[in-house]
Amino acid sequence: MKKSNSIKLLFVTGILASCTQNKPEDQWKNEKKVYMRSDSTASYSRSHGFMPGYFWYHAFRPYGSFHNGSYQKAGYYSDAISSKSNVGRSTYKGNVVRGGLGRSGFRASS
Amino acid sequence: MERITSGFRKNWEHKLENLGFGYHSLEGLYWDESHYYQFSSEEINTIENATAELWQMCLEAVDYVIEKNLWYRFNIPEWFKNYIITSWEEDHPSIYGRFDFGFDGKNLKLLEFNADTPTSLYEASVVQWYWLQEMYPYKDQFNSIHEKLVDYWKYLKNYMNPHYIYFASLTNIEDVTNVEYLRDCATQAGFDTEFMAIQDIGWAEDIEEFISGDKTIMEYIFKLYPYEWILDDGFGEKLVKNNFRSQWIEPAWKLLLSSKAILPILWEMYPNHPYLLESYFEPKHLKDFVKKPIYSREGANVTLFKNNIPLEQNSGVYGKEGYIYQQLFDLPNFNGNYPIIGSWVIGQESAGIGIRESVNLITNNQSRFIPHLID
Numbered sequence: 001m002k003k004s005n006s007i008k009l010l011f012v013t014g015i016l017a018s019c020t021q022n023k024p025e026d027q028w029k030n031e032k033k034v035y036m037r038s039d040s041t042a043s044y045s046r047s048h049g050f051m052p053g054y055f056w057y058h059a060f061r062p063y064g065s066f067h068n069g070s071y072q073k074a075g076y077y078s079d080a081i082s083s084k085s086n087v088g089r090s091t092y093k094g095n096v097v098r099g100g101l102g103r104s105g106f107r108a109s110s
Numbered sequence: 111m112e113r114i115t116s117g118f119r120k121n122w123e124h125k126l127e128n129l130g131f132g133y134h135s136l137e138g139l140y141w142d143e144s145h146y147y148q149f150s151s152e153e154i155n156t157i158e159n160a161t162a163e164l165w166q167m168c169l170e171a172v173d174y175v176i177e178k179n180l181w182y183r184f185n186i187p188e189w190f191k192n193y194i195i196t197s198w199e200e201d202h203p204s205i206y207g208r209f210d211f212g213f214d215g216k217n218l219k220l221l222e223f224n225a226d227t228p229t230s231l232y233e234a235s236v237v238q239w240y241w242l243q244e245m246y247p248y249k250d251q252f253n254s255i256h257e258k259l260v261d262y263w264k265y266l267k268n269y270m271n272p273h274y275i276y277f278a279s280l281t282n283i284e285d286v287t288n289v290e291y292l293r294d295c296a297t298q299a300g301f302d303t304e305f306m307a308i309q310d311i312g313w314a315e316d317i318e319e320f321i322s323g324d325k326t327i328m329e330y331i332f333k334l335y336p337y338e339w340i341l342d343d344g345f346g347e348k349l350v351k352n353n354f355r356s357q358w359i360e361p362a363w364k365l366l367l368s369s370k371a372i373l374p375i376l377w378e379m380y381p382n383h384p385y386l387l388e389s390y391f392e393p394k395h396l397k398d399f400v401k402k403p404i405y406s407r408e409g410a411n412v413t414l415f416k417n418n419i420p421l422e423q424n425s426g427v428y429g430k431e432g433y434i435y436q437q438l439f440d441l442p443n444f445n446g447n448y449p450i451i452g453s454w455v456i457g458q459e460s461a462g463i464g465i466r467e468s469v470n471l472i473t474n475n476q477s478r479f480i481p482h483l484i485d
Contacts (some may be wrong), residue, residue, distance in 0.1 A: 001128075001183055002154065002158075002250055002251065002252045002253065002255060002462070002484065003239065003242070003250055003251040003252070003253045003254060003462075004235075004239060004254045004256045004257045005257070007235075007236055007239055007240075007256045008298065009129075009130075009236070009279075009288070009294055010294050010297055010298060011294055011297075012130045012232070012236075012287070012290045012291045012293075012294040013129055013130035013131050014130060014287060015287060015290050016127055016130055016240055028401035032424065037470060039422075039436075041246070047368045047389070077411045084367045089324045090315055091324065092319065092321055092325045092326070092327060093325070094314055094316055094317065094319045095312050095314065095315070095316070096313065096325065097312060097313050097315070097383060098309065098310055098311070099196060099309050099313050099346060100311075100313055100343055100345050100348070101308045101340065101343050101345050102280060102307070102308045102309035102333065102335070102343070103279075103308060103342075103343050104338075104339035104342045104343055105280070105339055106227070106280065106282060106283055106284050106409075107280060108279065108282055108285050108334050108335050108336055108339070108407075109226060109227070109229040109285065109288075109407065109477075110224045110226075110227050110229060110336070110368075110407045110408060110410060
């Protein structure tokens, strides 16, 4: 036999809810905020299967954009990750520039 | 190798979407289960052995490029050379790669190696496996990609500290699905993981560190974003300044193997090797050949010549770094459909195949993924 005996998937099956459709902005505004911790010391994380699709959709869809060649990071859709909830890892307090990567193409597939 | 008619499953779109496979029909039909390819055990053994041997040849080729100082062939800036050499000498780990083969059941030839940012991983590893389980559960398939991925992440865990990996890509559904699948496997292997958009990777100039969305220093970054684009974006200098405090996966040495420039170099190292097509940096004596940019994606800017006359051409934005010229391989013709075998290396092992089929001789982003089985 050359095939895998079984395939177990933790969260990848939940990603469709996150990135196939754009939700209208007005729907976002009325949604209840769900705060989650994002770091490894938090009590729950998406790696352990907490509402995978829902989590992804809210926390990891960036809505930054490029203007005149520079990237304006506006955060992620919803405030699902509160910066106050990030504890336990070495957090850098200085100036960070974002948007340097990602300008050369829409899709990296090959 | 046969192409066999098979029916679409009832609610096939729904079944695929339940697996999280959302790009089955994005630009026309992509996942196509109206047919499948059937291979004999001998044919699969041929593909498996060729994959293993070509992987070893590619590793030799990286050494050869460094030793012979062939950087100019790859259009790699002088200041990035040492970064690549260090990633190679320190054996920075590679997770995966996909060889594209022309195969007619007997002759097998390497068309190119997608060594840096190969995709179609999820459909090869998971989607076609579930198709087989439902349609032909007693048949075999050349596909242990999933278990080899989980096993290889487990193996790497012994050498990595901390056990926290950021997975980054552009945010289109195809790239995100492939990266999320890899992240799923790494999580199963025991890593803590986090996805972030590649645009959100931050740079702190004063400490020369890559910074995550929550302002944490990023020790390990898996990226589905090609090195040539990292260089174009002006991020290559930052990688050099950072001096590997952040370790990027795939490693920088894969840039050499993902470039088409490796094809003439392999031919120079292994002339007349049965798995290689004659390839050069100029057309030389070739009459039936394919002209490929040193760097390109999804068949862009590839031109196919027969008797020195251009027969088929794909448009695109690539080619400024130069071209290579590769002898034309006659892909098998199944009623106007031309299959290419994508053969996966996971860790250091040959792990399985996925087949993309096109009505054109140059496979592009309009090709369809066709499942397979072993008779």
